[in-house]
Amino acid sequence: MRIGREKVVLFATILLFWVLLNGTLALDSLLVGLLASFVITILYRDGFSPFTEFRATPAGFWAAGCFLLYFSKELVRSNLKLAAIVLSPSLPINPGIIKVRTTLKSRMGRLLLANSITLTPGTLTVQLEEEWLYIHWVTVEATDIDSATAQIVAGYETYLEVMYG
Amino acid sequence: MDSLLDLIGGVLLVMGTGFLFLGGLGLVRMPDLFNRIQVGTKATTLGTILTLVGAIFLHPEWGLKLALIGLFLLFTNPLSSQVLARAAHRIGIKQSPATKVDRLIELPWRRP
Incomplete structure (x- = not known):
């Protein structure tokens, strides 16, 4: 279950960067971003991002x-x-x-x-x-x-x- | 107000290029690969970040993207230096005669 949570965090991080770099929330760019983030997340065996083990306190x-x-x-x-x-x-x-x-x-x-x-x-x-x-x-x-x-x-x-x- | 922002941006750009120049000078002056990587990493990181911040002052509307570039730089720049240095040590690149200690030799994968 731990891996699953890390993948979600990685997915969210990549998508966040995509949106920030595009500077828009338009539907078409958002869809492309969702797809790309999803593929990258699947390809990585263990999701790993700066927020992976961060204690959000x-x-x-x-x-x-x-x-x-x-x-x-x-x-x-x-x-x-x-x-x-x-x-x-x-x-x-x-x-x-x-x-x-x-x-x-x-x-x-x-x-x-x-x-x-x-x-x-x-x-x-x-x-x-x-x-x-x-x-x-x-x-x-x-x-x-x-x-x-x-x-x-x-x-x-x-x-x-x-x-x- | 605009000219003040331009001034600050310009000063930051010049400082950034100054550090980049020092990095280049260090590459020429340092005696071996490991010391060269050292100046290469640090001077280019601060130099590029100062340049980016200067650009933010000149073009505030680019701010977010330039800040993101800086963030990526902070993560990737040291990483590539580490990998380069490790690979160099693995294949036994000669170190400067001034080198005092090398404790990395003790690791089992290191060929004599």
Whole structure:
């Protein structure tokens, strides 16, 4: 029954995007959208969308808002940091691939975490292996799992924990 | 009022292209593929988003669609970088000599 619910959520998400992109609720475009969304939903074995495992509670929405703000701040910070590295003549990098651990259980939570890490200061998720994330870091500041986790993962985890668990 | 919106939009567009330029510069300067992917992902994401927001200020009636493009970008851009980096590591692309640690080697599928 769980799969059925996920498919409905996926169908609704695709249809929502279709309507937003078309900017109209005219019958003909709506019919085409319904058909296309239906076919895509059938073709996907497990329906999976950003809302799949989202906890639609007030606390969940609040955490989503905070997450977006925090993420935007980190995105700008990451760009300024990399810009400084690229522009400095000595190219002060110190790269390496380290390993961190997440406590998130849901698939969507982990996916968003990996994506967010990729867009934040000098880190790029290379491999997601169950609870372990392998991260390429332009300026490695900590090589052991615990302190690297505290530096890279903890900031996002507090919000994603509430949103997806 | 219109000229103010135009001004803000123009400034945002220039900032966006500035970040895109830095991304390009980073691609040339960085020593290995993984570091190049890093600048490539981040600078293009913020650069494109700033460009889109600038376009929203210039053409408010396009706002919703441009915002949707930005959203898709946020989901797909990091994902493709991750896949590229993983594939590169799998086939054993050489890393810069400055590299300090590589803990990914420990995974069983990684050929020596």
